Amino acid sequence: MSKSISGFSKLSKSKKVDWIVDSYFSNKEDAKNIIKQYWNTNDKLQQLHDEFIENTITNYYLPLGVAPNFLINGTLYTIPMAIEESSVVAAASKAAKFWLNRGGFKTEVISTIKVGQVHFMYQGNFESLNAFFNLVKPQLIDATDYITKNMVKRGGGIIDIQLIDKTEAISGYYQLHATFETMDAMGANFINSCLEQFAQTFKIQAQQFDGFTAAEKNIDIIMSILSNYVPECLVKAEVSCKVEELNAHSDILPEEFAAKFIQAVKIAEIEPYRAVTHNKGIMNGIDAVVLATGNDFRAVEAGVHAYASRKGHYTSLTHATVENGIFKFWIEIPLALGTVGGLTGLHPLVKLSLELLKKPSAKTLMSIVAVAGLAQNFAALNSLTTTGIQQGHMKMHLMNILNQFNANAEEKATLATHFKTNPVTHSAVVEALHKLRVNN
Numbered sequence: 001m002s003k004s005i006s007g008f009s010k011l012s013k014s015k016k017v018d019w020i021v022d023s024y025f026s027n028k029e030d031a032k033n034i035i036k037q038y039w040n041t042n043d044k045l046q047q048l049h050d051e052f053i054e055n056t057i058t059n060y061y062l063p064l065g066v067a068p069n070f071l072i073n074g075t076l077y078t079i080p081m082a083i084e085e086s087s088v089v090a091a092a093s094k095a096a097k098f099w100l101n102r103g104g105f106k107t108e109v110i111s112t113i114k115v116g117q118v119h120f121m122y123q124g125n126f127e128s129l130n131a132f133f134n135l136v137k138p139q140l141i142d143a144t145d146y147i148t149k150n151m152v153k154r155g156g157g158i159i160d161i162q163l164i165d166k167t168e169a170i171s172g173y174y175q176l177h178a179t180f181e182t183m184d185a186m187g188a189n190f191i192n193s194c195l196e197q198f199a200q201t202f203k204i205q206a207q208q209f210d211g212f213t214a215a216e217k218n219i220d221i222i223m224s225i226l227s228n229y230v231p232e233c234l235v236k237a238e239v240s241c242k243v244e245e246l247n248a249h250s251d252i253l254p255e256e257f258a259a260k261f262i263q264a265v266k267i268a269e270i271e272p273y274r275a276v277t278h279n280k281g282i283m284n285g286i287d288a289v290v291l292a293t294g295n296d297f298r299a300v301e302a303g304v305h306a307y308a309s310r311k312g313h314y315t316s317l318t319h320a321t322v323e324n325g326i327f328k329f330w331i332e333i334p335l336a337l338g339t340v341g342g343l344t345g346l347h348p349l350v351k352l353s354l355e356l357l358k359k360p361s362a363k364t365l366m367s368i369v370a371v372a373g374l375a376q377n378f379a380a381l382n383s384l385t386t387t388g389i390q391q392g393h394m395k396m397h398l399m400n401i402l403n404q405f406n407a408n409a410e411e412k413a414t415l416a417t418h419f420k421t422n423p424v425t426h427s428a429v430v431e432a433l434h435k436l437r438v439n440n
C-alpha cells in the first residue's frame with residue numbers, strides 16, 4: 001500500500017527518488033535507472049530544469065522537430081515543433097511545401113488586447129458604486145505606476161477599466177473588467193500584479209468614500225485574475241489559389257477536391273462531434289509551436305476552444321470558400337503569446353526555437369502559430385477527403401511499432417522499404433517482422 005508523506009518538498013532530489021521507488025515500484029532498481037537515465041550530465045542545465053517546478057525527479061523528453069518551407073507574408077520560416085504524435089511534423093512540412101508554390105500564407109494580426117478581472121461583492125445602491133468607481137478609476141491606474149512604468153515605456157500598459165454589473169446572474173456580484181496591451185510579453189504576471197493592486201486600492205478607497213453607507217463601504221474582493229479568454233487578441237491566417245492549382249492528386253480533379261474540402265469544413269462548422277476533432281487537428285500544429293517557443297499551451301487551448309463556442313455552439317476554427325474560381329482557406333483564432341519573459345529567456349531550446357524563427361515579436365509569433373494550425377488542418381482535410389488518414393498516419397507510426405518490438409537498424413531498413421508499397425497495420429508489421437526474424 002502506498003504511504004502519505006509530509007515534508008516531501010524539502011527532501012533532496014535523490015531522497016525523493018528513493019521514496020518514490022520504495023513506495024511504488026516492485027522492480028526498484030529498474031525504476032531508479034529509468035528516472036536517472038534522463039538526468040542531464042550537465043549539472044547546470046539539470047539544475048535549471050529542476051528549478052522550473054517543485055519536486056522535479058527527472059526530465060520528460062518530447063521530440064523537437066522542424067517543418068521547413070513555410071512562406072509567411074513573403075518571409076521563409078522553418079518552424080520548430082515539440083510534439084510526440086508521429087505524423088504532425090510530416091503533415092505540416094507537406095502543407096508548407098504545397099503552399100510554397102502557391103503564394104504561401106498571408107496573415108493579419110487583428111488586435112492584441114488582453115483581459116483581467118477583479119471579481120467582488122457589493123451589497124448596496126448601484127448609483128453609489130458607479131459614482132465611487134468613476135472617482136477612484138484614475139487612482140486605480142496611478143497606484144499601479146510602479147508595475148506599469150516599464151511596460152508603458154515599451155508602448156503598452158493598462159488600456160481601460162470598466163465596472164460591470166453582474167447582479168442578474170449572482171446577487172451582489174460585480175467586476176472591474178480591465179484591458180491591457182502587453183507588447184511582446186504574454187503578460188500574465190504583469191496583468192495579475194495590476195489586478196491585485198486595483199483590488200487593494202479599490203477596497204481601501206471604498207472605506208473612505210463618503211457616498212457609501214457604513215455597510216456599503218465593505219467591498220468584498222473575491223479574486224483578481226487575468227482571463228485566458230482573449231477574443232480581442234486575434235490573428236487571421238489565410239491561403240488562396242486558383243481552383244485549378246489544387247492539382248496535387250492524380251486521382252481527383254481540382255474542382256472535385258475543392259468541393260469535397262469545402263464540404264468537410266462545412267461539416268465541422270455545423271457538427272460539434274466533427275468540429276472537436278477538426279479543431280484538435282488544428283491544435284496539433286498550434287500546441288507544438290506554442291510549446292517549442294516556451295508559451296503556455298493550456299492557456300491557448302482554453303482560449304481557443306472558448307472562442308470556437310462564442311456563438312453558442314462549438315464550431316470549426318477554419319473556413320473555406322470558392323469564389324470566382326479562387327479557393328480560399330483561413331483560420332481566425334485568439335492567441336495570447338509572448339516572446340520575452342517567462343521561459344523564453346531561460347530554456348535553452350526555447351531560446352533556440354525563437355532564434356530559428358528570427359527572434360519574432362509576439363505579433364509575428366501569433367502569425368506563425370496561426371499558420372501552423374491552418375497548415376495542419378489543410379494537411380488533415382487533404383488526407384481525409386482523398387486517401388483517408390490512416391495511410392500517412394500509419395506510415396509515420398511504423399517506426400513506433402518497430403521500436404515496440406526492439407527492431408534493429410537492419411530490420412527497420414528492410415521493413416521501411418517493404419511498407420513503402422504495402423499498407424501499414426499493426427498486425428501486418430508484427431507479421432512481417434516475425435517472418436523476417438524466422439527467415440534470418
Ligand code: MEV
Nearest residue numbers: 277278280281284380389
Ligand atoms: C489526429 O491527431 C488529428 C485528426 O483527427 C484531425 C482531423 O480529423 O481533422 C487527423
